[in-house]
Amino acid sequence: MDSDGQPRRRQARGERRIGEILEAAAALFGEVGYEKATTNAIAAAAGISPGSLYQFFPNKEAIAQALADRFVAQMREAHQDAFEEGADFAAMELDELLDRVIDPILAFNLANPGFKALFARPDMPAGLTQAAAPIQAALLGRVESVLAARAPGLAAADRTRAARTLVQVFKGLLPLVLAAPEGEREVETRELKKVLRGYLGPITG
């Protein structure tokens, strides 16, 4: 019960350790999932003892939480990239729109294998998916606003449902893209965009 009045004054060494622990945890979560990644294994992968690990995190969930926070921040950047302010989504070609939105998010997932493992897997404490909720909501909102720009006639409820469907299709096909060998990735990506285009075409004209 530290009651964590304040988060303890860290030295440079400690800050470095925290980074190492999070990196080790991300790798392990990505490989075996949250539940099967034991705290002792995370400590070992980070090159420290179990006791040392708990100098920086009160429990296992806090590690995942910190990792989630880090991912959320990075993901927000990727989304900012995807839904750039300057672009005119209403006028843009559908193919270009898809490229601009999909490619950065795909790149992020490709660069962070631990991410999908943490957020897509259903084997983690409720608090974690909750940590991802804000970014999911933000993504849905952006998709919806793009939809609103391209299909002004669409009722709000239909727009929301369409956005949810699009995001879910993306999440569903993501494993196919991520699991594809280096050379096949481009083809799978095109396939993903084909699906989205086929669904969006009749909606946005």
Added chain:
Amino acid sequence: MDSDGQPRRRQARGERRIGEILEAAAALFGEVGYEKATTNAIAAAAGISPGSLYQFFPNKEAIAQALADRFVAQMREAHQDAFEEGADFAAMELDELLDRVIDPILAFNLANPGFKALFARPDMPAGLTQAAAPIQAALLGRVESVLAARAPGLAAADRTRAARTLVQVFKGLLPLVLAAPEGEREVETRELKKVLRGYLGPITG
């Protein structure tokens, strides 16, 4: 080490118990997933003691395996229904084709909440997804053959990829349909079919 020379002669009571255990396990797996469903909890849900449970199954994995076998058999029927021999998939309207294929598989998933939990979740022993592999392969093969009938010009590799994509889209949107409240289910189902139709349209013409 019974070496299970033969599977032991069962009485009627035992056969009944096996059914009860599998039903309890399916419900629990569906609620909390494979890992978090403890064997003692399964026994309790089936109304028996832990010791009795192990009179019928050598270990937890065997329960899931038996459940998987049962699901595979039922699923095969659902697929048989979906890909009925008599139908002419080449001439049929795309909308009718989708209804005929999607509805029975959807109904099966609706009627068996434990199924998706067992096969879609990534938190189970390798042997279990392996148990689902035959049915997955069969499903892919059927989709491919329908594709071959409707798009004869499509190269084999593209056909395989398209089938994989279709199945994955279905699996990706399935949670949306299953999680939808009673009244929304029909709408979500239509949405799912819209996605498939949008993707299939350009391929099958």
Added chain:
DNA sequence: CCACAATACGAGCGAACGCTCGTGTTGGCA
């Protein structure tokens, strides 16, 4: 340089879980 916080260690605690075992009960068959 000294005192104290931060960092580091790793054996092992307590709880949970899969499963066993000794024992008692029920049911089919000669």
Added chain:
DNA sequence: TGCCAACACGAGCGTTCGCTCGTATTGTGG
């Protein structure tokens, strides 16, 4: 009816896992 296998019970064994604790070492501010 008597015998034996099938069925049933539940305390608890062995192991794993998250986490702690006592202790030793390192860095830092005064």
